[in-house]
Amino acid sequence: MGKGAEMEYPDYKYLADLAFQAGRIMNRAFGMRGRFKDDGSPVTLADIAINKRVIRQISLDFPRISVIGEEGSREVPDAKYEIYCDPICGTIPFCLGCSVFSFCVSVVREQKPLIALIYDPSPGRERTWHAERGKGAFLNKDPVRVSEFSSLAVSAVCMAWWRDAPYNLSKMFGKLLKKARVCLNPAALAYFGGLTASGHIEATVYAGNYVWEAPAMQLIVEEAGGRFTDLKGNNVSFGKKRTICGHIASNGLVHEELVSMARECLE
Structure with a gap:
């Protein structure tokens, strides 16, 4: 790549190049077995390899930019920009041989995402949701908008x-099984965040507090005309704390x- 001298931060083309490299690793390793980390989340050698590649490339081309990744970070003191990366968002379906996973990356400045990409590398269906602040959201080259369904009775929710x-959202899950047209729990959040932006489904709900995929989902969904908040309805920012109240x-x-x-579950 070697473009750090030309740009202050990675642009869409740069992030897309990173995504295609990640996609090649994912497609070669698709269906590989993984293990569970101490926090209960899954990881494979492919997750680790992609995360290391992102850190290595960014450190070479943008040495003054921090990288915050699920499988490792490189934090630069007083960095103006930060890269958030989930190397394989959807590791469980990835290990099971289900093609609902993605590479997720975003550039954050002053706690807000500037540019973001969610990449589905599946052969025969390869697609990229992406956005830049103030310029709309896209699926590949086509602009996208969120759906216009206003009732959960006709909505699909991931x-x-x-x-x-x-955050114990078991009661919420039970209600959605009764109220929503479809309620899914596929453990592939960014992928379904992309589907929310392009109007294929109406919403995603996350009961965790990690942030790796969140800036990309926020920017792409908001640029497509949607909303993104924490579980309590508050605006989300991405600071040094590195945790959020779900989303x-x-x-x-x-x-x-x-x-x-969600609020009823948290009270």
């Missing part, structure tokens, strides 16, 4: 909730009802 999640990404029309359900 909910990433698990037994030992930091909800939606078309905006079903957002308040989802936030209300």
